[in-house]
Amino acid sequence: MNIFFKVIIFSLLTMGIYTLFATNYIPPMNSAPVPAEETIDLAQMTIQQFIALGDKIFHGKGTCTLCHNPVVKRAPLLDGVAGRIGERLKDTRYKGGAKDLAGYIEESMRKPSAYVVAGYGVTGSNDTVSPMPVISEGAIGLNDVEIKAVIAYLQNLGGAEVTVEIPKGPPMAEGKDSAQAATLPAKTGAEIVKKFGCGLCHKIAGEQGAIGPDLTKIGAKKNADYLRRAVFDPNADIAPGFPPGMMPQDFKDKMTAGELQVIVDYLAKSK
Ligand code: HEC
Ligand code: HEC
Structure with missing residues (x-):
């Protein structure tokens, strides 16, 4: 075969393999390793x-x-x-x-x-x-x-x-x-409050947030279903006296299912 064609075929093959690799094997962004401290x-x-x-x-x-x-x-x-x-x-x-x-x-x-x-x-x-x-x-x-x-x-x-x-x-x-440091799933209610900054807005787990409702006795008033919805779909119910849209809407993308369960149990027991 003509050397010129050999080179072309070789290049196409390499490019093909590379493209395959690039499209299929680049790890998704969110599983990138935690960057080293700079x-x-x-x-x-x-x-x-x-x-x-x-x-x-x-x-x-x-x-x-x-x-x-x-x-x-x-x-x-x-x-x-x-x-x-x-x-x-x-x-x-x-x-x-x-x-x-x-x-x-x-x-x-x-x-x-x-x-x-x-x-x-x-x-x-x-x-x-x-x-x-x-x-x-x-x-x-x-x-x-x-x-x-x-x-x-x-x-x-x-x-x-x-x-x-x-x-x-x-x-x-x-x-x-805090978002980078906290890549491991949090295991207790207090850890979740810290990891997701709930206490910046709520009174909960020793924190004194004052933007949203006091959650220290929320379990006496609300059941687990309500609390789960309050965290993952905050605008489904709005606590009286507070405007809608203030609670962050993206916890459903950021929390693991396990973390949601832990915080819901924690809130339900806060009486
Ligand atoms: C939990 C909610 C919350 C967080 C987090 C927060 N702020 Fe504020 N900030 C407010 C509120 C509410 C006001 C208005 C009340 C006041 O004047 O204190 C305010 C007021 C301010 C003002 C005065 C604005 C003005 O028009 O006079 C500045 C400056 C400010 N914040 C800077 C910051 C900076 C910088 C950060 C992050 C390092 C930050 N804030 C984090 C809620 C927050
Ligand atoms: C930036 C402020 C802010 C942060 C951060 C925040 N919340 Fe809220 N949250 C609010 C506000 C304001 C309301 C009341 C309005 C509403 O019901 O949406 C609320 C409502 C709630 C309610 C319903 C309370 C009721 O009486 O019906 C629960 C439960 C709750 N938040 C839990 C959490 C948890 C758990 C976190 C952390 C994972 C968190 N919030 C983080 C502002 C915040």
């Missing part, structure tokens, strides 16, 4: 990279988008926070000590009740108590560098000048997202 070298970082770090924390470990997202109206959208800063600091209800945008954003994370945006306070508190969790402690627990990165991200998002400086310090390990 280190962040602050000394080598540009401000753009620092903003990108803040973006990642805002959408991941910080859990900010659980409440600050455009689909449901459970918290003010933050792309406009830069434009609102003047009126916030002048408001007679403002009790904090911030002097500028960066200070205001930082205070919102560390002391959410220093100022409560009208209409968003804990029910019955007349907008004096914020349902936003303290970000520097507890379940979220961002460190000082992570908080600065989020401020840089929000300044940039609002089109304001980025005034935060990248903190100096030795390379630090990038904290894993």
Whole structure:
């Protein structure tokens, strides 16, 4: 056979095999191994990279988008926070000590009740108590560098000048997202509450969330069928006094059947 044709046939065969392989044997994304912990070298970082770090924390470990997202109206959208800063600091209800945008954003994370945006306070508190969790402690627990990165991200998002400086310090390990860290199925009710952030919104398992109903005695009022539906199909029934759509709609994609059973049993026994 002509050498030219041999080469062509060989190439087609290789391509064919490769295509077969590529379409059939690439593992699905969700079974990818947990990425190794990365280190962040602050000394080598540009401000753009620092903003990108803040973006990642805002959408991941910080859990900010659980409440600050455009689909449901459970918290003010933050792309406009830069434009609102003047009126916030002048408001007679403002009790904090911030002097500028960066200070205001930082205070919102560390002391959410220093100022409560009208209409968003804990029910019955007349907008004096914020349902936003303290970000520097507890379940979220961002460190000082992570908080600065989020401020840089929000300044940039609002089109304001980025005034935060990248903190100096030795390379630090990038904290894993709770979503990444928690790839193993949770085994107890309290572990599930932690893994899925139920306690950011609910009073349950020692957590003090105030966005949704208190679940510490839910088992006295509701049976297992209701509770199962409440977690997997939240808009099927809406707890009185709460607007629909606030409870995350994607637990059915994120939880295993075993985890659902465990949390339903746990809630049913909370009396
Ligand atoms: C459990 C829900 C929840 C989570 C999670 C949450 N927030 Fe909030 N946040 C709120 C609510 C509700 C308000 C409005 C009440 C108030 O002013 O405290 C608010 C207010 C704010 C404000 C003030 C907005 C304004 O217009 O003045 C900022 C800034 C803010 N949050 C930043 C964040 C950041 C950054 C994160 C993540 C690190 C975060 N929040 C996570 C619920 C949440
Ligand atoms: C971002 C806030 C948020 C998170 C996170 C959240 N919930 Fe909710 N949840 C709500 C709100 C608001 C309601 C009330 C509105 C409704 O019924 O949909 C609610 C309702 C419920 C109810 C029904 C209560 C009743 O009295 O009828 C159950 C049960 C529940 N949530 C369980 C959970 C569990 C379990 C998790 C974690 C796996 C969780 N929630 C995470 C906000 C949240």
